[in-house]
Amino acid sequence: MNSPLEQEDGEWIEHPSTPQSFNAPSAIPIISLWGRLLVPLQGDIRDTQLQELEERLLNTIRDHGAEGLVIDASGVTMLDSHLCATLGRTAAAARLMGVRAVLCGLDPTVAMTLEAMGLALEHVETALVLESALDQLGVRVVRDEGEDEMEEGL
Amino acid sequence: MTSPLAEVSKLLLRYVPEVLAQSMLRRARAAASTSDDPHRVYDELRTSVRLFVEPGSQQALLMELEQITGKRPETTRERIIVASEMDVSRARLRARELSQQLGGGAFGAQRASTAVSELARNIVMYAGKGQIEIIARHRVPPVLSVRASDQGPGIVDTDAVLSGAYKSKTGLGRGLFGVKRLASKFTLQSSPAGTIVEADIPL
Numbered sequence: 001m002n003s004p005l006e007q008e009d010g011e012w013i014e015h016p017s018t019p020q021s022f023n024a025p026s027a028i029p030i031i032s033l034w035g036r037l038l039v040p041l042q043g044d045i046r047d048t049q050l051q052e053l054e055e056r057l058l059n060t061i062r063d064h065g066a067e068g069l070v071i072d073a074s075g076v077t078m079l080d081s082h083l084c085a086t087l088g089r090t091a092a093a094a095r096l097m098g099v100r101a102v103l104c105g106l107d108p109t110v111a112m113t114l115e116a117m118g119l120a121l122e123h124v125e126t127a128l129v130l131e132s133a134l135d136q137l138g139v140r141v142v143r144d145e146g147e148d149e150m151e152e153g154l
Numbered sequence: 155m156t157s158p159l160a161e162v163s164k165l166l167l168r169y170v171p172e173v174l175a176q177s178m179l180r181r182a183r184a185a186a187s188t189s190d191d192p193h194r195v196y197d198e199l200r201t202s203v204r205l206f207v208e209p210g211s212q213q214a215l216l217m218e219l220e221q222i223t224g225k226r227p228e229t230t231r232e233r234i235i236v237a238s239e240m241d242v243s244r245a246r247l248r249a250r251e252l253s254q255q256l257g258g259g260a261f262g263a264q265r266a267s268t269a270v271s272e273l274a275r276n277i278v279m280y281a282g283k284g285q286i287e288i289i290a291r292h293r294v295p296p297v298l299s300v301r302a303s304d305q306g307p308g309i310v311d312t313d314a315v316l317s318g319a320y321k322s323k324t325g326l327g328r329g330l331f332g333v334k335r336l337a338s339k340f341t342l343q344s345s346p347a348g349t350i351v352e353a354d355i356p357l
Contacts, residue, residue, distance in 0.1 A: 012287075015234040015248070017241050044247065046239050047275070078246060078264065080271040081329040109264035116265065117332030118318065 028053045030060055036068040036137050037061070037099075038130075042075035045083060054090040058097065066099050068137030072130050074105030081119050092123035101125065104133035159183075161222050162199065169207055169215050178202040196223045200292065201257035212294050230255070230290040236274045237283040245286045246271040249298060252288060256296035258357025265336050266298045266355045272329035273302035273351055281306020281349070296357045297338070305348040312344050 025046050030053075031038040037060065039053065057069070071087065073079070079087075091101035104127040114121070127133035131141075159179065166175035181202055186195035196219070203215055230252060234245045249270035253263035270286060277284035284304025291297045309315055318331040330351070334340045337353035344350075 010229065010231055013230070013232045015232060015244065017235040017237040017283075018244065019238070019240075044243050046243055048239060077250075078267050078271060080268050080275070081332055082272075082275055085328075107264075109261045112261055113264045113268050113336070117268070117328075117335050119328060119332055 025049045027056070030057055032064070032066075033134075034139055035066065036070060036134065036139065037066045038070045038072065040072045040075065044077050045079075047082060047086070050083060050086045050090075054086065054093070057090060058093055061094060061097050061099055069094050069099050069101040070130065070133045070137065071101065071103045071124075072105045072133070073103060073110070074107070074130070076107065076110065079106075079110050079114060081117070084114065084119050084121050088122040088124055095123060100137060102127050102133040102136050104128065104130055158222055159195075162219065165215070165218055165222065169211055174206055178206065193223075197255075197257070197292075204257055204294065216294055229292065230288075232288045234274075234286045234288070235283075236277045236286055239278065242271060242274040242278055245274040249288060249300070252290040253296075253298055253357050256290050256292065256298070256357055258296055258298075262296075262355075262357030266300075266357060269333045269336050269353060269355050270300055272333050273300060273353070276329060276351075277302060277304045277306070280304075298355045298357060299352070300355065301350065301352045303348065303350045308346045308349050309342075309344040312342055316342060 025048070028039060028041060028045075028049055031040070037057070039057065060066070061069075069091070071091070087103065091103070094101045101123075102125045103121060106126070125136065127136055163175060163179060166178060169175075170178070178199060182195045182198040185198040199219065200216060203212055203219070207215055232248060232252070234241065234248060236242060236245055246267045250263045250267040253266040258266065270288070274286050277286070281304035284302065284306070287301040287303075289299040289301075291299060315330050316334055318328075330342070333351070333353050336355055338356045339352070339354040341352045342349070
């Protein structure tokens with residue numbers, strides 16, 4: 001098929017395919033925090049990473065229970081339709097198991113792009129930052145205001 | 155004969171205050187000193203023009219700039235073979251880098267990277283193997299032309315996909331529809347012999 005791009009002259013820089021085994025992605029951590037589970041997503045997220053996470057996460061919930069799930073996306077470079085669908089499915093599955101899921105920390109450019117594309121993150125509650133996500137899941141911060149006075153007393 | 159940079163300086167003074175013109179030139183020289191590409195200084199100037207000159211006069215200024223500097227070999231062209239998840243990652247990363255080189259902002263780079271990710275993923279999921287071609291164009295605004303092609307089984311109902319009515323479990327329809335919404339120009343040709351998607355993403 002003829003294409004406008006092909007008809008243009010000029011040099012092409014070629015990038016050959018990389019074998020799948022090369023630079024295998026690492027597992028996404030699941031952190032247990034005051035009875036809640038915290039999942040920090042960092043950098044470039046691949047489909048298989050997220051699929052593996054989904055299974056491990058639901059197993060963790062089954063085996064140890066959780067009062068809530070926070071997915072912190074503040075370090076994510078990009079979300080597209082497929083990653084959104086997988087995140088939504090994970091959150092929906094957690095919900096079916098009785099665990100509320102909150103997504104937080106979405107980068108403004110990621111949020112604006114999803115909005116421009118007409119994509120929605122379904123089944124997921126959202127929060128601006130980690131603190132507010134934990135707050136939504138009932139975590140309250142109590143600071144020990146008397147600490148300084150006690151030190152003076154010593 | 156005056157040096158090209160002296161001419162550029164005179165040109166800038168007709169469009170922006172002196173203090174701004176000096177700072178644009180300084181910025182361009184500093185950027186050029188880190189690279190041996192002779193066009194680097196003009197690339198940087200173009201970026202400054204987009205940032206600091208009022209939108210209405212940008213096109214005229216850039217055309218005059220081109221007369222002084224000669225035409226930039228229009229563009230970078232890159233062809234990325236996509237056959238694995240790793241390649242999808244690389245394609246979207248490269249789209250981000252090229253957008254940034256063109257002077258596109260963070261939102262532009264994000265849109266380009268997301269669009270390429272959708273197209274590359276569709277190739278791997280539905281055709282197994284194909285290629286992504288990216289042409290980075292110095293325009294106002296800069297444009298990333300993306301062409302995704304494969305010899306897969308093709309898309310059965312392209313109209314449904316592009317109207318946003320089609321929705322697969324894996325998100326195929328949503329992805330292509332999303333790319334169309336990000337693109338200033340979008341074409342989709344599909345047959346049982348393969349699929350070609352072309353999208354211009356303005357940055």
